[in-house]
Ligand SMILES: Cc1cc2nc3c(=O)[nH]c(=O)nc-3n(C[C@H](O)[C@H](O)[C@H](O)COP(=O)(O)OP(=O)(O)OC[C@H]3O[C@@H](n4cnc5c(N)ncnc54)[C@H](O)[C@@H]3O)c2cc1C
């Protein structure tokens with residue numbers, strides 16, 4: 003490994019855990035990031051991180067159930083081996099983070115405190131006040147800083163990843179980056195490149211994500227031939243605070259700690275919410291989902307809040323859609339202890355105290371389940387072979403992807419507090435795999451003159467693109483305004499409810515915007531800290547990903563997880579007589595099986611230089627056979643009964659319904 | 662998403678129920694084209710919208726890229742990321758007070774100071790361009806103080822040590838420090854260190870020279886507070902004395918004049934003066950011990 007280097011692009015949880023682990027394994031690491039890594043988007047995560055623990059175990063929980071909740075929540079769209087591996091590592095990941103000094107909340111006896119998040123019946127979530135992501139990121143940042151002082155890690159902060167460098171055999175040999183201060187463009191030879199660049203919420207204009215989450219880096223990999231998978235699966239978080247520049251998240255932990263969602267039964271009741279008597283309030287989640295109550299999975303909560311406002315006209319305000327998220331029945335002391343940070347956010351940005359006044363919230367784009375397609379190597383036990391060079395590699399050899407920018411763990415919908423886990427886990431697991439990859443690459447760095455030419459050519463190409471942008475004559479399109487328009491198009495067509503006519507129109511509009519974006523002219527043509535040109539490049543690169551999201555959604559004629567198409571949804575049962583019901587349920591299960599056969603597939607999007615090409619790939623469901631998600635359907639009991647009978651009739655000992 | 666109903670009617674809907682404070686927002690911003698260059702004031706004017714913060718003001722200004730008298734100019738450069746006051750990136754001096762621009766609400770600023778909003782870069786760090794400054798010295802101080810837990814490694818070694826609720830409640834606030842630098846901007850003892858890169862100087866040589874200069878300067882309240890955080894941790898304690906060594910070196914705790922400006926401006930309300938008080942006592946004890954141990 004001597005003389006070999008790995009370039010990690012992105013210093014959020016995923017990138018930093020990979021950097022730290024690689025350094026420990028003796029590999030020299032470079033980290034490139036748009037922002038100082040300590041300011042990465044991961045700091046925004048509030049709620050917590052999941053794992054099975056001693057307490058839940060004694061209540062009947064185990065790793066297998068964590069796996070089951072994750073794939074069930076994800077509507078079975080994820081390959082199961084990586085999820086299994088993650089669920090089994092989860093307790094160890096949290097123990098490691100605890101050892102690194104994360105200030106997790108404690109029980110009276112000094113153990114890690116846990117709370118319950120959506121989509122599970124167990125209290126699996128460890129948390130550090132209301133700033134869990136920040137605390138986890140800082141612990142990793144500190145370890146990486148320690149390796150930096152020992153010379154094992156080099157940091158390139160305020161650098162923009164412009165693209166991978168591939169040799170003539172299509173192997174990734176490094177990347178090109180641009181210094182955001184001096185605007186220098188430089189090639190970085192590396193024996194492997196790991197993308198850990200996070201989500202792409204900025205494509206939707208405003209979201210709960212940070213400003214660096216523009217998807218640019220991923221798009222640049224896609225332009226170079228990397229596959230993008232399941233792009234159409236975008237999680238819309240049920241509870242965000244509407245703002246002019248950002249839709250700030252109100253963490254699910256507000257509901258985890260007992261927050262209740264309601265609207266007045268009388269539309270736009272103008273009374274002070276606290277003066278509205280209980281019987282005149284509609285706690286619609288508790289009424290419709292008595293088992294999970296306010297903690298139904300995110301897609302369900304989102305759709306119900308959307309529905310209550312848009313279709314039932316019960317929005318709290320007339321001109322702005324929102325519902326109440328109410329914590330006022332919980333004591334101040336407890337709220338401050340457990341939710342202090344997020345309540346402060348509300349207070350700070352809305353000027354209202356949520357401890358004494360119900361908050362007003364509405365859904366917002368929050369998480370990209372889709373991302374770069376990555377491989378894995380399955381082990382005999384159904385999990386991963388740890389140390390396989392195939393784990394987390396994209397279809398470009400030597401180019402890896404981890405964290406929110408890969409597609410691997412969350413299927414059609416992510417459960418709360420599972421992302422911090424998948425980010426850290428993917429960083430930890432990619433490291434030993436990279437060691438195997440490096441061991442097989444002894445030849446790579448040797449041929450200096452040939453590779454010298456390769457890097458100079460790549461650098462030159464990016465330099466020319468940059469210079470051409472600066473040389474554009476004035477009077478063209480304004481990149482900031484095009485970005486706003488793109489955000490509106492995407493938000494309207496590709497969030498909570500999706501219809502084919504709207505999606506088709508959005509594809510067309512996005513293509514028009516893409517053409518207009520080619521005509522952007524810059525208001526800054528300088529050669530020093532030019533944020534205008536950096537933004538314009540990111541904007542131009544949003545289009546392949548925006549189109550992958552839209553085309554994927556348009557093609558997928560079903561509802562699954564966060565992708566909800568009412569025209570293709572499985573209906574409730576309508577019959578009243580038991581026989582009729584039974585017959586309908588049989589039909590329902592037939593339809594479900596047919597739709598599973600057609601759509602339980604990964605969407606793969608590739609960019610051919612001009613448009614998106616879609617193909618589909620089978621999903622490994624060998625551990626837990628897919629079953630219908632029946633939350634809130636009328637007749638769910640009958641369907642479940644029929645489904646169970648069918649499964650029982652089919653069961654072969656020792657085998658799932660593998661395909 | 663949260664603006665679902667707003668489609669097509671811009672922000673009109675959001676305005677209901679809010680008193681309009683002005684028709685226009687005038688912004689006076691102190692600009693600088695690059696390191697070592699002269700700074701100059703420039704005026705911009707954008708239409709007022711309800712519920713804006715300084716970030717959305719800067720966004721409107723960038724989209725418009727014109728001064729108040731219609732002259733086309735390069736957009737003002739600034740730094741931001743999270744937009745919810747947890748990343749520390751967007752710190753600047755707004756109406757004379759150092760703070761985060763994402764949580765600086767325009768309505769409040771206009772009430773404080775009707776007429777205009779004044780933006781300046783932080784004064785204690787070298788300006789990169791306009792409102793962007795180089796806060797590398799702040800992160801370097803964390804290296805100096807060995808602000809990390811000296812774990813053996815990242816293999817699975819079982820659970821961490823048990824900790825009491827009260828210990829967690831003491832450490833948690835300190836660990837919320839987002840390295841924004843407000844405490845340094847306000848500190849009379851923290852003075853600007855700015856070097857110029859020499860022609861042809863390599864990355865390594867330049868970085869080494871900068872590090873050396875930074876290490877002679879005052880580390881600052883945030884770094885002292887981090888020492889107290891790590892020295893309180895049951896594993897972090899194991900190399901407490903190395904951190905105390907760093908604290909008693911030149912540029913360490915003795916440079917603090919106890920002016921207490923830092924604690925007043927910390928957006929995370931970190932009890933900096935408590936940390937400084939404790940650090941002072943620990944450092945004194947430590948010096949005695951090292952003296953007698955010799
Ligand atoms: C408000 C909010 C709250 C959340 N709460 C939770 C929670 O409670 N629990 C949970 O499990 N998950 C939560 N999530 C999700 C979780 O925070 C993210 O999925 C996770 O932090 C992503 O980490 P990451 O390492 O993949 O990327 P990020 O933290 O986004 O880091 C990306 C890195 O890539 C760099 N980068 C990006 N583009 C480029 C480029 N072109 N060139 C160079 N560098 C680049 C950035 O600078 C950054 O360092 C939350 C998300 C949000 C938005």
Ligand code: SF4
Pocket residue numbers: 847848849850851881882916917918919920921922923924934937
């Ligand atoms: S107390 Fe010390 S660190 Fe704080 S402002 Fe005063 S001199 Fe600076």
Ligand code: SF4
Pocket residue numbers: 837838839840841842843844845882883886926927928929930931933
């Ligand atoms: S101590 Fe407070 S003011 Fe100082 S850097 Fe940390 S958060 Fe900012």
Ligand code: FES
Pocket residue numbers: 740741742743744745746747748749750751752761762763764
């Ligand atoms: S943008 Fe992160 S603190 Fe303001």
